[in-house]
Amino acid sequence: MSSSSNRRWQCALLAGLLVAVAGAASADQTDYLPPWNPPPAGGVSFAVPPFDAIADLHGDIVDPQLTVFFAGNQFMVVHDLVEAFKHRYPQYQRIYVETLPPGILVKQIETGSLVMGNLRIAAKPDIFTNGKDSIADLQKQRGWFADTTNYARNPLAIMVAKGNPRHIQGLKDLGRADVRVSMPNPQWEGIAKQIETSYRKAGGDALDHTIMDGKVKDGSTYLTRIHHRESPLRVLQGESDAAPVWSTEAYFQQQILHRPIETIAIPADQNVTATYTAARLKAAPHEQAAKDFLAFMTSPDAQAIYHKYGFQPAQP
DSSP, rough: OOOHHHHHHHHHHHHHHHHHHHHHHHHHTTTSSSSSSSOOOOOOOOBBBTTOOSSSEEEEOOSOSSSEEOOGGGGGHHHHHHHHHHHHTTTTTOOOEOOOOOHHHHHHHHHOOEEEETTOOOOOOSEEEEHHHHOOOOOHHHEEEEEEEEEEEEEEEEEETTOOOTTTSGGGGGGGOOEEEEEEEETTOTTHHHHHHHHHHHHHHHHHHIIIIIIHHTEEEEEEHHHHHHHHHHHTTTTEEEEEHHHHHHIIIIISSSEEEEEEEOOTTTEEEEEEEEEEEOOOSHHHHHHHHHHHHTSSHHHHHHTTTTTTEEEO
């Protein structure tokens, strides 16, 4: 082989290797990273996940006509819900929504602001949504709310990778030493208490202790700070084998985004079903908008959107 032919062969081989490496990198970097919601229209679009991207702040932060703090696991409905509300009430076009863990949202209400990186946000909510029991506790302790309404329900499920490589059949398997669990931190996430209730139903205090103490200490249970973002990503990226989640979180990843995950159902006698409640704050800066949004949450349009994303209707 001539030297020129050899050089051409080496260049072709190098190019092929670069394409292969780029392809592998592309496969590893599949579009799993949040935010998972459509961006707002208009303006300059800029995000560099995971270094500079905002997933749980939605809409118009400057002079909003309505501000809603949603329990974070409802992030998937926000785009459709807000657009439907704007269509029904065209007088409200600047709407700001946060979908952070409820514990963070409560602290934000208490302190008056949220700090994310270098940004301070002094937004006061008109509406706060959370589990029914949590809303009732907050009302008893702080008396924040002027009115409430129940609008959806949601049971628990287990999210695993496609093919279920660890052969997880139920909650008891999450206590196995070879199963890496992504679990919400009870300090921030109300769902943690619900999941622990299910652990005790499935395997008594021993199972709960194993997952939430022993496995936390040995590193096979990972405690999240923002469960609705971290847990799906950890399963998709192979960092965790199983994640107990609200069923709609698994439904969204599997049925809406068509990600390579599977859902393991939890039997009714071991499961916990949350009822979601929307509350209008007494100190709402936009009282009429808050009243209109609260009424909208139980309207056929809003209920159809929640149904689309796998939520169950609230019981009377």
